[in-house]
Structures are given as structure tokens and as C-alpha cells.
Amino acid sequence: MNPFTYARPATAADAVRMGAAPDTRYLGGGTNLVDLLRETIEHPAALVDVSGLSDAIEERADGSILIGAAVKNTALAEHRAVRTRFPLLSRAIVAGASAQIRNMATVGGNILQRTRCSYFYDEDGARCNKRDPGQGCDAIDGFNRMHAVLGASDACVATHPSDMCVALAALDAVVHLRGANGERRLALNDLHRLPEDHPEFDTVLAPGELITAIELPALAFGANAAYRKVRDRSSYAFALVSVAAVLDVRDGIVHDVRLALGGVAHKPWRAWRAEAALRGRQATEAVFRAAADIELADARPLRDNAFKIALARNAIAATLAGLVHTPGGQA
Ligand SMILES: Cc1cc2nc3c(=O)[nH]c(=O)nc-3n(C[C@H](O)[C@H](O)[C@H](O)COP(=O)(O)OP(=O)(O)OC[C@H]3O[C@@H](n4cnc5c(N)ncnc54)[C@H](O)[C@@H]3O)c2cc1C
Numbered sequence: 035m036n037p038f039t040y041a042r043p044a045t046a047a048d049a050v051r052m053g054a055a056p057d058t059r060y061l062g063g064g065t066n067l068v069d070l071l072r073e074t075i076e077h078p079a080a081l082v083d084v085s086g087l088s089d090a091i092e093e094r095a096d097g098s099i100l101i102g103a104a105v106k107n108t109a110l111a112e113h114r115a116v117r118t119r120f121p122l123l124s125r126a127i128v129a130g131a132s133a134q135i136r137n138m139a140t141v142g143g144n145i146l147q148r149t150r151c152s153y154f155y156d157e158d159g160a161r162c163n164k165r166d167p168g169q170g171c172d173a174i175d176g177f178n179r180m181h182a183v184l185g186a187s188d189a190c191v192a193t194h195p196s197d198m199c200v201a202l203a204a205l206d207a208v209v210h211l212r213g214a215n216g217e218r219r220l221a222l223n224d225l226h227r228l229p230e231d232h233p234e235f236d237t238v239l240a241p242g243e244l245i246t247a248i249e250l251p252a253l254a255f256g257a258n259a260a261y262r263k264v265r266d267r268s269s270y271a272f273a274l275v276s277v278a279a280v281l282d283v284r285d286g287i288v289h290d291v292r293l294a295l296g297g298v299a300h301k302p303w304r305a306w307r308a309e310a311a312l313r314g315r316q317a318t319e320a321v322f323r324a325a326a327d328i329e330l331a332d333a334r335p336l337r338d339n340a341f342k343i344a345l346a347r348n349a350i351a352a353t354l355a356g357l358v359h360t361p362g363g364q365a
């Protein structure tokens with residue numbers, strides 16, 4: 035591990051001032067970043083510990099919820115208003131990692147955790163454009179069972195690992211940011227990037243920009259929600275495919291729907307096309323499958339992961355059907 039300095043600012047303004055220095059990283063719970071330091075994949079000159087900032091969850095009069103970036107994953111999943119009004123988020127969080135890691139991990143760190151592509155972590159042998167731009171990507175012709183089927187590029191086929199972010203994508207979460215040029219807000223769906231020719235950039239954040247909070251806009255039908263995670267083992271496993279769904283059915287017709295996928299792309303994948311195909315249609319399994327097919331029409335399998343396309347199709351249909359037959363959703 036390389037030497038680095040450590041600071042623990044008292045305010046977001048101080049953090050941003052410190053974060054503006056070159057080669058500085060913000061530290062949340064450290065459950066991803068410290069591994070990256072140990073493996074010398076990240077070698078910052080300075081760490082700015084933001085885990086003590088803004089750990090409040092505020093219920094607002096308009097029905098939205100404002101979540102400080104330092105709120106721990108466990109605290110968020112267990113919060114009464116989140117569990118009752120946005121159960122999708124609670125279910126996605128508890129589907130990830132372990133209780134010990136969720137106790138440490140922060141909201142900001144979860145959003146910015148890096149891919150779990152094994153070639154990215156293999157500093158000694160593998161070529162990786164995300165780690166060393168221009169080097170090549172050994173996953174494309176390598177062991178790529180866990181990799182992307184949507185939105186990948188010739189430079190990178192990695193997936194985004196977060197479960198929480200799939201729920202945030204479906205819930206139209208808004209990310210509050212603070213940087214050297216002031217504050218701004220960004221839809222979570224616009225925060226993470228597809229890899230294109232620059233997989234070294236996971237997000238559109240400017241250097242030194244700090245996530246200060248996440249806002250969940252009110253969602254009247256948010257209680258009818260399900261998060262389905264398909265994985266190799268029931269714990270300590272990242273999603274092969276996950277589906278986050280919120281569904282509003284009236285008189286057998288899909289009145290409204292929110293749908294996002296995990297484990298399939300470089301970013302949490304909001305299923306905009308499927309949603310458009312579902313609104314106003316009968317809430318039947320045949321319609322759900324047809325909408326899944328529309329969303330997955332551009333999916334491109336690699337050598338080892340064609341199964342993900344059929345898996346995503348089945349998981350979308352089963353998740354939505356579950357919300358019709360068991361309103362209130364399932365874990
Ligand atoms: C064994 C294991 C299993 C796991 N399984 C899963 C799983 O199944 N599903 C899943 O979703 N996750 C899983 N995880 C990942 C885990 O969820 C993340 O490690 C965790 O959410 C990261 O949060 P953190 O606060 O510890 O982030 P850190 O490690 O502190 O930081 C992560 C990144 O975010 C940046 N950062 C942190 N806070 C801010 C901020 N406020 N503003 C700007 N940048 C910031 C850091 O600079 C760093 O780049 C697993 C992890 C482990 C170790």
C-alpha cells in the first residue's frame with residue numbers, strides 16, 4: 035500500500051476544499067476503497083473521510099425523503115418511512131453484501147463503488163482499460179460470465195455492482211452534489227456512464243465533486259414494489275441479473291410502472307423502453323414478456339453470458355407478475 039495523508043473535515047465545505055487537491059479521494063465506510071488501496075489499484079496521495087458528514091434522513095412535507103450521503107446502508111434500509119413508502123430501496127439494500135458490510139457502508143460510497151470485474155482487480159496479469167486506459171480489455175475474450183449484455187463497448191464490458199443503485203434508478207432518485215463550482219443536482223440515471231471509449235470514468239462527476247445527499251421524490255404507488263436478485267449464492271454474491279420494479283395496476287391495466295435492471299450494464303439500467311410498452315396495457319404475463327423483449331432487443335451476449343438475456347427476460351416477467359398477484363411485493 036502507498037502512503038497517504040488522512041483528514042476528517044467537520045463540514046461539506048471543508049471536505050470539498052480538501053477534495054480539490056490532486057490525487058485525493060473521499061472515504062466513506064471504506065469497504066470498497068480500502069480494498070482498492072490494498073490492491074494498489076487506487077493510490078491516492080490523500081484521503082478525506084466524509085463518513086461523519088450528513089448522516090440524517092429527513093422526511094419532507096411534499097412526500098420526498100432527503101438522505102444524507104453518510105447515512106449507513108443499514109440505517110437507510112431500516113428507516114420506517116423508507117420501509118413503508120419505498121420498500122424497494124430497503125429490499126435492494128438488504129439483498130447486497132452482508133450485515134457487517136452494510137453497517138459500515140455509506141450511501142455515497144455505495145453509489146460510487148467500483149466494478150467487481152475480476153480483471154480490473156488483477157493488477158499483476160490482466161489488461162484493463164478501466165484501470166490503465168489504452169491497455170486493452172482481457173474480459174472481452176476472457177471469462178465473462180458476470181459481464182454486461184447491454185450498453186457495453188469494445189473498450190469495456192464491466193457491470194455496475196450496486197444493488198441499492200438499481201432501486202434508486204427505478205425510484206428517480208436525485209443526487210445532490212457539491213464541488214469547487216458550487217452545488218448542483220443530477221438524476222441518478224444520469225450519474226453513471228456507459229463505458230464507450232473511456233471506461234476509466236465510471237460517472238460524469240467532476241474531480242473533487244462530493245455527493246452530499248440523495249433525494250427520493252414522492253411516489254404514490256411506491257409501496258407495491260419488489261427487488262429480485264438472481265445470483266450464484268444466497269449471500270456474498272453480486273447480481274447476475276436483478277430487477278427493481280414498482281407497479282400500479284388499476285382494473286387489470288398497468289396505470290404506471292418503474293423498472294430498472296442490475297448486473298447487465300456498466301450503469302444501473304433503467305428500463306425506459308419496457309416501461310413505455312407497459313403503460314396502458316393489460317397486466318398479464320404475456321404483456322410483461324413482450325415488454326422485456328423490447329427492453330432486451332439490443333442486448334449483445336459475450337462468450338459466457340448469453341444466459342443473462344433469457345434470465346433478465348424471465349426475471350422481469352416474474353417480478354411484475356408477482357406484483358399483480360401479491361400486491362405489496364416481495365423481498
Ligand atoms: C464481500 C463484499 C460483498 C459485497 N456484496 C455486495 C452486493 O452483493 N451488492 C452490493 O450492492 N454491494 C456489495 N458490496 C459492495 C458494498 O456495497 C460497497 O463496498 C459499499 O457500498 C461501499 O460503500 P463505502 O461507504 O464503504 O464506500 P467507500 O469504500 O468508502 O468508497 C467507495 C467510493 O466512493 C467514493 N465516495 C465515498 N463517499 C463519497 C461521497 N460522499 N462523495 C463522493 N465520493 C464518495 C470513494 O472515494 C470511493 O471511490 C460488497 C462488498 C464486499 C466487500
Ligand code: SF4
Pocket residue numbers: 149151152153154161162163164165170171172173174189190191192233
Ligand atoms: S471489462 Fe472493463 S473493468 Fe473489466 S477488464 Fe475490461 S476494461 Fe477492465
